[in-house]
Amino acid sequence: MNNLQPKISLENLIKIYGDKPHIALKLFREGKTKDNILELTNQVVSIADISLNINQGELFVIMGLSGSGKSTLVRCINRLIKPTSGHIYIDGEDIAHVNEKRMREIRLEKISMVFQQFGLFPHKTVLENVEYGLKIRGIDQVKRRQKGLKTLAIVGLEQWANYLPSSLSGGMKQRVGLARALATDAEILLMDEPFSALDPLIRREMQEELLRLQKELHKTIIFISHDIYEAFKLGDRIAVMKDGKIVQVDTPKMIMTQPANDYIRAFLQDIYDVRAMIE
Numbered sequence: 001m002n003n004l005q006p007k008i009s010l011e012n013l014i015k016i017y018g019d020k021p022h023i024a025l026k027l028f029r030e031g032k033t034k035d036n037i038l039e040l041t042n043q044v045v046s047i048a049d050i051s052l053n054i055n056q057g058e059l060f061v062i063m064g065l066s067g068s069g070k071s072t073l074v075r076c077i078n079r080l081i082k083p084t085s086g087h088i089y090i091d092g093e094d095i096a097h098v099n100e101k102r103m104r105e106i107r108l109e110k111i112s113m114v115f116q117q118f119g120l121f122p123h124k125t126v127l128e129n130v131e132y133g134l135k136i137r138g139i140d141q142v143k144r145r146q147k148g149l150k151t152l153a154i155v156g157l158e159q160w161a162n163y164l165p166s167s168l169s170g171g172m173k174q175r176v177g178l179a180r181a182l183a184t185d186a187e188i189l190l191m192d193e194p195f196s197a198l199d200p201l202i203r204r205e206m207q208e209e210l211l212r213l214q215k216e217l218h219k220t221i222i223f224i225s226h227d228i229y230e231a232f233k234l235g236d237r238i239a240v241m242k243d244g245k246i247v248q249v250d251t252p253k254m255i256m257t258q259p260a261n262d263y264i265r266a267f268l269q270d271i272y273d274v275r276a277m278i279e
């Protein structure tokens with residue numbers, strides 16, 4: 001594989017929700033705004049022409065307020081949502097335009113997802129939950145068990161293997177969610193606000209856990225967050241979204257020292273305010 005090729009590359013990605021997306025797309029291309037288009041056609045421009053490269057091994061954070069299009073973007077990348085227009089290359093293959101069969105293969109082979117609300121099966125044990133992705137990949141029971149237990153050990157939960165998720169705290173449930181995603185050895189991890197439902201101290205612990213794991217695993221991770229502190233702590237690079245567009249893509253340091261515009265400055269103000277309070 002060519003190392004210079006980005007792992008994931010988005011080109012002019014557009015997603016419009018509604019029953020007449022192509023009418024809305026035409027208006028969008030004519031330069032009408034998201035609000036204009038909503039008013040005229042009742043269609044929602046959710047991703048408004050995004051181009052972006054994400055490199056192999058990068059922990060890439062997408063940050064933005066609620067409604068800015070983060071979940072839509074990440075769901076386009078595993079094509080739970082089909083984009084209205086544009087390209088999504090994974091290892092050079094345009095998954096926006098492959099058929100469903102090929103898409104299922106790509107998901108099984110390359111992509112795992114961790115959800116905000118954990119998404120565990122309540123009637124399966126912790127171990128069965130972790131094994132689930134291996135089961136649907138047709139891996140035999142002995143291997144599944146081995147891999148499941150090994151992955152549970154990575155997140156420090158091996159002694160909980162035979163319990164049901166209801167016995168676990170929120171932080172532990174999300175460790176199971178993480179273990180399930182890691183068990184498949186998928187190279188790409190999509191994480192949609194995985195720690196947002198957790199209490200602050202547990203959340204912090206999970207952030208550190210993720211950084212520790214990433215040092216060993218070198219996955220390509222897209223991590224969604226609405227929290228600037230989380231974004232700064234985790235991101236190799238951060239893309240800040242607003243109204244379906246990318247406002248700035250940069251390292252945390254560059255965003256801090258060279259904010260692209262007033263919108264980014266307003267985000268940073270929070271950090272300055274906290275500093276000012278204690279000085």
Ligand SMILES: Nc1ncnc2c1ncn2[C@@H]1O[C@H](COP(=O)(O)OP(=O)(O)O)[C@@H](O)[C@H]1O
Pocket residue numbers: 017018044045046064065066067068069070071072073
């Ligand atoms: N199924 C849907 N139908 C219509 N509009 C949607 C749908 N899902 C999301 N939207 C709209 O798309 C925009 C982006 O939503 P979303 O991707 O969920 O943002 P975020 O994850 O940043 O909160 C919002 O304006 C939202 O209301």
Ligand SMILES: [Mg+2]
Pocket residue numbers: 070071072
């Ligand atoms: Mg969301």
